[in-house]
């Protein structure tokens with residue numbers, strides 16, 4: 001370290017795109033003895049989570065909770081709607097679109113992947129052409145990642161619904177909001193989404209461990225038409241349990257439920273519109289700083305067009321090995337952890353070290369983002385990485401609304 005004094009002691013800051021910073025309220029809610037899972041407070045509290053989850057997803061429809069990460073939520077959505085030999089269309093703008101397609105392949109589902117790479121949003125004309133070409137309606141679902149955490153591209157899910165309707169195509173619209181829920185505006189019912197999957201460790205601010213699937217009547221109908229269904233993944237008893245254990249297909253994730261209760265209280269006390277506005281405002285401060293740094297030197301944002309950027313994660317490239325060097329320096333010297341690049345270069349290739357990501361999802365506010373940006377500015381200086389001037393001023397101006 002150039003300055004020779006290590007200033008990493010103090011509260012560390014995990015600025016990776018999930019798991020996100022856990023609020024003290026959530027941690028405190030989870031710090032308790034195990035409750036009775038057969039009757040009483042936990043059972044009553046769990047029922048209150050369902051309407052509040054619906055309010056986050058902006059849906060009137062069904063909710064099923066799994067003790068799972070996002071991959072489990074992907075699996076649940078697929079298991080309840082498709083059978084081997086079915087076909088899905090997967091427009092992809094990054095690693096997670098491909099990842100959901102691979103989960104489908106693992107279940108014997110055929111995948112038509114429209115790969116738009118790591119830098120471009122969905123091309124709606126190509127999607128429309130793929131739907132129009134499917135005259136026999138073999139495509140049963142479209143798997144759509146709202147914000148791809150690897151590229152930080154945010155796609156237009158409502159436009160996908162319009163494309164399906166314009167083509168008169170009956171495929172289910174299934175959205176992955178694992179990185180966007182509670183960060184970017186998402187309107188499940190308003191946008192005509194049939195199935196939405198999410199997980200609790202990003203915008204919902206809870207430690208990883210809950211996968212949540214929302215589904216409407218059309219999706220429930222697809223589930224009923226299946227010849228058989230895995231007892232474990234079946235969303236029907238989870239959404240409409242006659243006994244408490246059916247919510248979770250077994251023992252409840254007791255402490256996660258208390259954490260989620262606290263997180264939902266925070267989200268709804270702030271209000272969904274305010275939560276989205278906060279994420280958008282903080283993202284603009286980050287973009288302002290990144291644009292200023294990039295005016296001179298190697299740092300570039302992955303998504304040039306602001307309208308296509310996620311408000312929860314920002315993917316950057318800086319050239320190898322500077323990405324890894326910057327991350328390591330910040331963690332070791334400032335107690336600040338940035339996210340690795342994902343899907344931009346093969347993991348063991350030299351190029352892999354040229355990318356990184358900033359997570360700004362969930363429990364983040366202005367001073368945290370200014371700390372994040374001030375940390376990066378410090379690291380760029382310490383490592384002598386060329387960069388444009390005025391990044392922190394630009395971020396402050398964006399936050400101040402100037």
Ligand SMILES: Cc1ncc(COP(=O)(O)O)c(C=O)c1O
Nearest residue numbers: 069070071096147149178179199
């Ligand atoms: C958009 C998106 N989809 C799916 C996943 C997979 O979720 P998990 O790692 O919890 O299995 C992630 C994880 O980062 C994600 O960001």
